[in-house]
Amino acid sequence: MLEVSGLSLESRLTNVNLRLSAGQMVGVIGANGAGKSTLLKLLAGLLTPSSGGSVWQQLDLHHINPSQRRQQLAYIAQQTLVNEAVTVAYALQVSQVNLAQTKSQLRHYRQQTSAEFGLTELLQRPVTELSGGELKRVQLACGLIGQQPLILADEPIASLDLRHQLETLMLLKQRADNGALVLVALHDLALAARFCQQLVLLHQGQLLAVGEPAEVLSKPLLQQAYQVEVEWVCHQHGVAMLPRLLTD
């Protein structure tokens, strides 16, 4: 269980309260600047709240020691930073530093994660010579290689093609089905509706709604959060969204 109580950061996030149980994928949605990254960074320990707190499985996330945080939490940042021409294989290995697992378990995780993210053919390539989408997949694999039970992914599908968007969300959902709590910031609301059991809708740094996609993706809430009018088209494989500016 993740319990967030009154979580705030001056002028960026105000009094967010959440109770999210493990074993589900939760979409964090909202317009640009709504506070999605701020919420995930606070939970990841990259920012210090001005007030409030967050408890994950009885651990205070803002005062947890670095080793405990490392075993519990995987954070995948919105930006992919690369400044050294190391190979993909090396990047994956370095991503396992300080994980409390045996060498053979770590090797197994590396092989499994490389295969899951379609990196087997790229292992000897320098990360500086990859396409944006390939690099994003490497970043995701590096983030998820530790099999941590709390996953915070900030716009993980932003630069991926359609197939890799679906594959990535399926892999994240699989982690949730295996017991992890996955919080994923998304801009694609149709994919959020399809893959997430719950959505957290932020608006101007505040929690506007939390609940099942059908409740949260209502016309009035989307109008308030995004200033658009939305028509939903239902299909057996999911839903599609037809947004329209309010001024149209």
Ligand SMILES: Nc1ncnc2c1ncn2[C@@H]1O[C@H](COP(=O)(O)OP(=O)(O)OP(=O)(O)O)[C@@H](O)[C@H]1O
């Ligand atoms: N380092 C910073 N210092 C001060 N304010 C910041 C900083 N980073 C972000 N902000 C502000 O905090 C607010 C929330 O930003 P945040 O990045 O959390 O939004 P977001 O919902 O993730 O947006 P996007 O969809 O554009 O990525 C914005 O008003 C933003 O300008």
